[in-house]
Amino acid sequence: MRAGIVGVGFMGWIHYLAYQRSPAAEVVAFCSSNPAKRAGDWRSIQGNFGPPGEQIDVSGLNVYENFEDMLADDSIDVVDICLPPAMHAEAIRACLDFGKRCLCEKPLALDAATATDLAREATAANLAVAHILPLMPEFKILVDAAADGRFGKPVAGRFKRTIGPPDWIPDFYDADKVGGPLVDLHVHDAHLIRLLFGMPRAARTASHRRGGVPKFYETVFDFGDDSKVVSAGGGVIDSSARGFTHGYEVSFEAATIQYEFAGYADGSSALIPVTIMHNDGRVERPEFGDGDPVEAFVHEIDAVAKWIDNGEVSPFLDPTIAADALKICEMQLPDAE
Ligand SMILES: NC(=O)C1=CN([C@@H]2O[C@H](COP(=O)(O)OP(=O)(O)OC[C@H]3O[C@@H](n4cnc5c(N)ncnc54)[C@H](OP(=O)(O)O)[C@@H]3O)[C@@H](O)[C@H]2O)C=CC1
Numbered sequence: 001m002r003a004g005i006v007g008v009g010f011m012g013w014i015h016y017l018a019y020q021r022s023p024a025a026e027v028v029a030f031c032s033s034n035p036a037k038r039a040g041d042w043r044s045i046q047g048n049f050g051p052p053g054e055q056i057d058v059s060g061l062n063v064y065e066n067f068e069d070m071l072a073d074d075s076i077d078v079v080d081i082c083l084p085p086a087m088h089a090e091a092i093r094a095c096l097d098f099g100k101r102c103l104c105e106k107p108l109a110l111d112a113a114t115a116t117d118l119a120r121e122a123t124a125a126n127l128a129v130a131h132i133l134p135l136m137p138e139f140k141i142l143v144d145a146a147a148d149g150r151f152g153k154p155v156a157g158r159f160k161r162t163i164g165p166p167d168w169i170p171d172f173y174d175a176d177k178v179g180g181p182l183v184d185l186h187v188h189d190a191h192l193i194r195l196l197f198g199m200p201r202a203a204r205t206a207s208h209r210r211g212g213v214p215k216f217y218e219t220v221f222d223f224g225d226d227s228k229v230v231s232a233g234g235g236v237i238d239s240s241a242r243g244f245t246h247g248y249e250v251s252f253e254a255a256t257i258q259y260e261f262a263g264y265a266d267g268s269s270a271l272i273p274v275t276i277m278h279n280d281g282r283v284e285r286p287e288f289g290d291g292d293p294v295e296a297f298v299h300e301i302d303a304v305a306k307w308i309d310n311g312e313v314s315p316f317l318d319p320t321i322a323a324d325a326l327k328i329c330e331m332q333l334p335d336a337e
């Protein structure tokens with residue numbers, strides 16, 4: 001599979017690294033508004049995991065300033081959209097108009113209505129959405145276990161995802177540009193909850209807000225009966241000492257799985273490794289390699305290559321489920337109850 005990346009920022013760089021490692025895919029082109037990046041100087045890129053941006057060799061790549069010029073490049077099988085959230089819908093529609101298939105970073109759009117329209121207009125035949133959690137081994141175990149029933153059905157889940165102030169993201173709390181932490185951050189867990197438990201019918205949320213946009217929240221989801229007890233919380237705390245925390249405790253009928261990772265501004269970190277507490281009292285800690293965060297993106301790119309090369313659509317990349325994740329985020333808004 002031959003890809004062209006648009007938007008050379010944090011995710012553009014991480015996806016680029018994943019293509020270098022993927023046996024099934026390669027980057028053949030990229031599009032950037034920045035002349036230094038077009039010349040291969042990607043050292044200005046900032047992010048919160050993975051290696052820092054580097055000088056890359058652009059000699060074998062088709063480099064574009066104008067997105068439409070890249071869309072007309074016949075050597076590209078898939079356009080990899082790594083633009084900010086507010087630019088996703090227009091970029092996807094431009095790909096569809098040119099008859100190009102695309103992979104778009106999460107969130108699919110800034111609101112559920114636009115996301116639902118996009119999923120309908122595009123379909124899973126020509127649009128994939130890059131929701132990474134189900135491809136991270138620490139989270140994949142949950143979706144795999146729910147799918148194969150090895151521990152019975154999932155019956156309860158508590159999810160957590162919290163960051164320090166994301167000062168590196170302009171307009172973070174602007175509902176028309178990024179959408180704040182529910183749409184940009186919690187959407188990861190909303191997508192996972194949708195995959196594991198199906199669609200909740202409502203939610204009750206308590207939140208601190210900034211300019212009307214939830215900043216820190218706790219939500220309990222309503223699935224219509226008490227057979228599924230699911231909650232999620234997180235957002236932004238006021239301390240830059242926190243880099244990033246995510247984790248969960250998910251109970252299946254026969255076992256409960258726990259995991260949590262926290263990274264701090266001083267470079268330290270804390271980990272509760274994936275721990276399976278079987279109902280019969282056994283404790284199991286499966287091995288998941290060295291925790292290299294780029295590896296999950298290699299799995300993601302490999303899944304996209306299967307889609308492009310064989311038409312095999314992964315449910316993890318399905319735009320309808322990505323749109324459902326945004327519907328869940330909107331259930332959690334203060335005026336949604
Ligand atoms: N899956 C995951 O774990 C993560 C996903 N994301 C998602 O990836 C997407 C991109 O986020 P991220 O890479 O962090 O963002 P960055 O700001 O780092 O990169 C976005 C890039 O888009 C290009 N761009 C073009 N026009 C604009 C504009 N008007 N304003 C800003 N950038 C513009 C720029 O690239 P250029 O200079 O080349 O034009 C910019 O570097 C978002 O949807 C985000 O939610 C983000 C982090 C983690």
Ligand SMILES: O=C1CO[C@H](CO)[C@@H](O)[C@@H]1O
Nearest residue numbers: 163166169181184185188
């Ligand atoms: O996982 C992530 C860390 O936080 C960022 C800011 O909300 C998100 O964009 C990203 O998806």
